[in-house]
Each structure stands twice: as structure tokens, then as C-alpha cells.
Amino acid sequence: MTIAVGERVPEASFMTMTSEGPKPVASGDLFAGRKVALFSVPGAFTPTCSAKHLPGYVDKADEIRARGVDEIVCTAVNDAFVMGAWGASAGADGKVSMLADGNGDFVRALGLEMDARGAGMGVRGQRFSMLVEDGVVTRLNVEEPREYKVSSAEHLLGQL
Structure with missing residues (x-):
């Protein structure tokens, strides 16, 4: 079951x-x-992810923080070495925290995993964004497959 607005993050x-x-x-x-x-x-x-998603949050980090957000976090089912290198290459240092969900435990607990084995990527996390306040989801934006709209920095910024 997918996590919903009003529920605590696992x-x-x-x-x-x-x-x-x-x-x-x-x-x-x-x-x-x-x-x-x-x-x-x-x-x-x-x-x-590299051309739009992460760069959008890097570019909008100051605006997002100005609206009361304490931290911006990017996560993916990748290891910490890959997430660190990707963040460094995208200029995310000091703007977006890069957190590896290496085994997919977080997205599985949220009910937001996806099967990308057909593309040779294994089980991954869906593309989504959420706002979490004191451990409770207050906004949740889950993309349709192969879409990039509601999880963007611009969309989340409009919800703040």
C-alpha cells in the first residue's frame, strides 16, 4: 500500500x-x-534525472529553503558512492543532500517501488516528491510512468 498524506514516514x-x-x-x-x-x-x-530533476532542485534550493524547508533530499536506489559522485557532478553540495536507498528499503516501505528489470535496472524507486513535516507526509506527488511533471522542484515550490 502506498503511503498517503497524513501518514508518518516509515x-x-x-x-x-x-x-x-x-x-x-x-x-x-x-x-x-x-x-x-x-x-x-x-x-x-x-x-x-540528470538533465532535469536534480538540476531543478539545485537551481531552486534557495527559493525552497526561503519557504521554510530545512533540508532538500534526493534519494535513489543506488549506492552512496554513486549518489555522492552524482551530487558532486551536479553541483548539489550544500544545496541538496544525496541519500542512497541502496537496497530500496525506503521506497518499498513507502509502497513506491517500481520494477525496472525490463530496462536492466532491477527494482527501483518511482519518480516522486514529498514534503515531510516532523515525520508526517504533508504533500505527495507521484509521477505516472515515464513522466516528469508533479515531482519537479517548480511544482513542489508552488505547494509551499
Whole structure:
């Protein structure tokens, strides 16, 4: 079952790349007492994700934060090394936190996984965005397959 507005974000562990190597980030710590804009992409370095999705949030980071968002998070079913390299190549440092959902546990717990085995990508996360306030989903925007509209930075900014 897919998570809905008004529900608490499930417990999960992400990994982030630091100068000392990968470091775990618990969802409870990430969302507790904070307003977080989170977006999920099917894969780092993939065409739409690299050309539009991540750059949109990097470009709009200051505007999003000016509307009361404490942190902007990008997640994908990739490892922390890939997410770190992708964030660095996109200029995300200091603007968008790149959190790896390496095993897909977070998107599975949200009910937002997708089967991309036909494209050779395995099980991934759907393209979506959400606003989470103190651990509760207050906005949820899930894309139709192969679409990029409602999960964009511009769309989420309009909801703030």
C-alpha cells in the first residue's frame, strides 16, 4: 500500500557519502522536528534525472529553503558512492543532500517501488516528491510512468 498524506514516514536507513566514506542516516533523525523536501529518482546519472530533476532542485534550493524547508533530499536506489559522485557532478553540495536507498528499503516501505528489470535496472524507486513535516507526509506527488511533471522542484515550490 502506498503511503498517503497524513501518514508518518516509515523507519529506514539511508547512506550518505562523507569525506570519511559512507555514513548511515536514520529516517527518524532526518525528519524529526524538521520540514524536509524529499524527491526520488529512478537512478543517478539517468537522462531525465540528470538533465532535469536534480538540476531543478539545485537551481531552486534557495527559493525552497526561503519557504521554510530545512533540508532538500534526493534519494535513489543506488549506492552512496554513486549518489555522492552524482551530487558532486551536479553541483548539489550544500544545496541538496544525496541519500542512497541502496537496497530500496525506503521506497518499498513507502509502497513506491517500481520494477525496472525490463530496462536492466532491477527494482527501483518511482519518480516522486514529498514534503515531510516532523515525520508526517504533508504533500505527495507521484509521477505516472515515464513522466516528469508533479515531482519537479517548480511544482513542489508552488505547494509551499
